[in-house]
Amino acid sequence: MVYLDHAATTPVPRAVADEMYAVLTERFGNPSSQYPMGLEMKKQVEAWRAIVAKALGCQTGELYFTSCGTEGDAWAITAGCWQNRRVGKHIVTTAVEHSAVLESCRWMEKQGWEVTYVAPEPATGRISAEAVLDAVRPDTALVSCMLVNNELGCVYPITEIAKGLAAKNPQTLLHTDAVQGFMKVPFTPKSLGADFVTISAHKIGGPKGIGALYIGQRVRNPRPLLPGGGQESGLRSGTEATAQIAGFAKAVELRQAFLKEHPHHLEEIRDYAREKLAQLPDVQLIGQGDAPHILSIAMVGWPSQNIVNDLGSQGICISAGSACHKGKPSHVVASLKLPKKTAGSVIRLSFGPETTTADIDACAAALARHHDTRMPML
Ligand code: PLP
Numbered sequence: 001m002v003y004l005d006h007a008a009t010t011p012v013p014r015a016v017a018d019e020m021y022a023v024l025t026e027r028f029g030n031p032s033s034q035y036p037m038g039l040e041m042k043k044q045v046e047a048w049r050a051i052v053a054k055a056l057g058c059q060t061g062e063l064y065f066t067s068c069g070t071e072g073d074a075w076a077i078t079a080g081c082w083q084n085r086r087v088g089k090h091i092v093t094t095a096v097e098h099s100a101v102l103e104s105c106r107w108m109e110k111q112g113w114e115v116t117y118v119a120p121e122p123a124t125g126r127i128s129a130e131a132v133l134d135a136v137r138p139d140t141a142l143v144s145c146m147l148v149n150n151e152l153g154c155v156y157p158i159t160e161i162a163k164g165l166a167a168k169n170p171q172t173l174l175h176t177d178a179v180q181g182f183m184k185v186p187f188t189p190k191s192l193g194a195d196f197v198t199i200s201a202h203k204i205g206g207p208k209g210i211g212a213l214y215i216g217q218r219v220r221n222p223r224p225l226l227p228g229g230g231q232e233s234g235l236r237s238g239t240e241a242t243a244q245i246a247g248f249a250k251a252v253e254l255r256q257a258f259l260k261e262h263p264h265h266l267e268e269i270r271d272y273a274r275e276k277l278a279q280l281p282d283v284q285l286i287g288q289g290d291a292p293h294i295l296s297i298a299m300v301g302w303p304s305q306n307i308v309n310d311l312g313s314q315g316i317c318i319s320a321g322s323a324c325h326k327g328k329p330s331h332v333v334a335s336l337k338l339p340k341k342t343a344g345s346v347i348r349l350s351f352g353p354e355t356t357t358a359d360i361d362a363c364a365a366a367l368a369r370h371h372d373t374r375m376p377m378l
Pocket residue numbers: 007008067068069070071073098100146148149150177179180200201202209211
């Protein structure tokens with residue numbers, strides 16, 4: 001199998017699974033229990049939290065485990081709006097966010113909030129800090145802008161947005177969905193100037209079902225996501241997912257070790273793929289694509305879903321954008337305002353530590369075959 005869909009999810013290395021297995025079967029204590037196995041687990045959860053917090057570049061007290069990136073996004077949006085409900089009932093986000101953010105914003109709209117969806121620049125997918133800041137008003141409670149776009153690989157100017165907000169509307173809180181940015185592009189919550197940062201384990205070799213939300217000091221008395229037994233400093237109750245948390249921390253450690261040894265691996269693979277695929281007939285590069293692990297292309301005229309199905313049947317896993325619904329381009333691709341033929345042909349390749357140039361060669365050969373043997377769109 002050739003797996004080129006690391007932005008969708010990643011394989012869990014053996015060492016991560018082994019760590020999780022030991023926690024599930026031998027060190028299974030509940031961190032709230034008062035006997036040694038529980039007390040030990042409580043300490044251990046804090047040690048794992050410290051590993052993830054250090055990799056993110058924040059204090060352990062600022063990092064809350066969640067069940068996934070989607071949960072972190074939903075929590076950040078509701079908590080940001082709650083804290084600033086007296087500032088106003090306006091949210092600024094972008095039209096290219098993951099549905100975890102978009103649907104949370106739509107839910108706020110149902111509760112009477114107004115949301116401005118900033119459109120990206122046509123074709124490139126870029127979003128400037130000015131475009132976001134222009135949408136900010138005195139009653140803007142929250143700005144939510146992703147760090148790395150999951151379909152295009154565009155990196156958005158969060159630091160500039162934060163600086164602009166501080167000058168224009170210092171009370172407005174800033175959330176960034178960094179699910180595709182964590183351990184891919186260098187940043188810390190402080191360097192971004194964000195009040196909320198969402199991350200998720202399964203994009204970096206951790207298990208599915210665990211993520212984290214950074215909540216910064218400006219968020220006084222954050223609104224609890226799950227009231228209950230008081231876990232996660234009383235903000236997100238529910239018995240800690242110890243095995244998942246263990247796997248998250250182990251994945252972070254492994255990824256750090258990999259990055260230390262191979263700091264440019266992803267960029268090298270992306271650049272190799274970009275060059276190789278650009279040589280194929282009718283292939284066009286899509287989006288600005290600064291993130292090291294995501295490459296978006298179109299084989300103009302050849303429907304993306306057919307490509308994904310054809311390559312999939314040969315064991316080559318790529319994606320047609322995260323949300324290619326019933327043959328229609330995803331909301332991200334649609335926002336680029338590409339010609340119809342191009343928009344219907346966009347595919348995404350995404351890479352991880354395991355990806356080799358041989359994987360790219362195999363994919364390029366399969367794409368060339370697809371081009372030569374399948375019918376283009378009418
Ligand atoms: N945000 C972005 C940018 C993503 O790419 C994803 C997952 O694809 C999510 C949020 C949701 O993360 P999770 O799958 O952990 O809920």
